[in-house]
Amino acid sequence: MDKPYQHIADFLEDESFRDWVLGKGNVRSLYWENWLKAYPDQAGILFDAKEILQALERENVEDEQWHNADQKRLLSSINASIDRAEDRPLKGKFREHYPARAHQFIWLKVSVILLLMVAGAALISNLDNITHQDGIGQEELAWVEREALPGEKKKVFLPDGSSVVLNAASKLRYRAGFGTAHRDIILSGESYFEVASDSLLPFRVYSGTLMTEAMGTAFNVSAFEGEATEVKLVEGKVKVELQPEVNAEVDRIYLDPGEQALASSEVFAKGKFDQRTALLWTEGTLYFDDQPLADVIKALERWYGVTIKAEGNKHSALRVSGEFHRDNLENVLQSISYSFDFDFNIHQKEVTIQFN
Template identity: 70%
Template sequence: MNKSFRHIEDFLEDDSFRTWVLSKGNTRSLFWENWLKAHPGDSAMLFEAKEILLALEEENEEGEEWQEADQARLLDTISAAIDLPDQQPLEGKVREHYFIRSHQYVWLKVSMILLVMVVSAVILSHLGVFRGPSPASKEEVAWIIREALPGEKKKVSLPDGSSVILNSASTLRYRTDFGVSHRDVTLIGESYFDVAKDSLRPFRVYTGELMTEAVGTAFNVSAFEGEAAQVQLVEGKVKVELHPKDDTEVDRIYLDPGEQAMASAGTFAKGKFDPRTALLWTEGTLYFDDQPFANVMKALERWYGVTIESEGQKPSSLRVSGEFHRDNLENVLQSISYSFDFDFNIDHKQVSIHFK
């Protein structure tokens, strides 16, 4: 191909260029890559022509690309617009018309193409072919993240006056517009919420498949990965909703003080709990009430920020009960080992347990 490209219309009139652009560069791409390398000063003109062609190459509502038939219709439309002046020359001006293409004439052709594009876009928009972008928000909304690392607890004061106590290995996220039009937070792990009253803006906690909504109350939410999620109400009233990932019907439970909602392995039920022991963690106390040994080890890992590995033949069913107030890890493991006969070693953040 020895054709020269000095104007935008030279690209638009070229069949190979239009085919290359509308086929997403899968056709004759090597030629145009070499052309750009050989004519770096004309790259802006090429990309302007490419933008004109791509203006109608948007995705439709279902996210499917245009098929070959659609592209062919677009090529025919542009070709007709380009060739229209040539097909209807004015009498007595034929020789002048073919002698030179003035800048005005060049841009007349480009204007006609743009007119075709605009009219087509309006029609297709009404037909629902194009999916327009979502309106940009007037002010960028960012996320604020509050995190309690393994081995630490953290108290967080929210802009609306609510307070949150984050348990170890827990993360709370909320947007910078929190308290303005909404009071929504996202939780991973466990937190105790003391919610400031605001009847116009319900307080919502999203964690996994659960959404807990309150106006002004105090409740505890626990949703560590791999463990049952639960919401325990201390005072006031809350609504807890289960939103399954398979988009089945939403289940809903209303709680009174002393009641809890639990979600685990496809079940969602309401029950009772003891507020005196359930919130001991907020005071620095570890409390286990007939808990499986594996769950206790996970809790110790989060509480003290360590990794625990066990070896040896351990009994098939180990369950732990005990209360440890601001105690160190060595004393806790020593106390548990008396009941289950194991040795342990603490090396910085690594703990090994060996059953005898």
């Protein structure tokens, strides 16, 4: 997180960035997702650089020499694109209008040319088509967000035909072009995915410290802040990668149906899960299986959209088991209170639990 790059050239000159975009080696994509979180105002520059690399890669032709005429043609295309950037500010959430400083644009040109010479690519026709359109539309660079607020569930249909059930207090984000140029999603909270098959575009979910990749499958991801991240596979097959911020070997787990990957600060491991109960939340059922009371309180806060304050002398080892189908908060608390001897008061969105 120590590289707050300012210009497209900064990314193009970074070998690890090029390897990440082009999918080479064991490069941690989560590093760049975390970078985006640390420098959100630079997101537009990063994605501009990423789009340039992806466009170039699509036109890469093996064993084809890059002739001088090709170089001149490509440079002309880049010049035209840069000239438009100088003449017209680009609006949008993550776009930035760069001052017309000549040395920045020169570095951009040089960086792209050097990159292509190293790659040995022809890469001409598509880039020409891209740069001679009427500018890149704002919608191509925008983020799309879908959110289920505390106290609600939401079903979302994605542009590629996949569907997602968002649990309470959960959010997913993806860039425009989903389903045609990529199928990458950033998730906070919990969601159940039913993924449409696509042999060309893998479906990737970035959640906490994990990246889950699937081609066509059904799986559940839980990644609430401050809690372990879990991936539970229902159908198909997925690859789950642990992606720490440092550049080290990628830890990877492949899951079959009925298996889960769990990642916390202490462990990254594969295990089994109960398929009968794992997705009850998608049907409106709260299910607790010998869970600590503190975890149950957090789940109730998300589920009902309330804030719960516990007072009095409660035992730290209290654990809760129970199943509640589309029940109201008062009934749930009443049921739990029988086992743990507490009183409670509900006032609008504020709940107080008083242990006796």
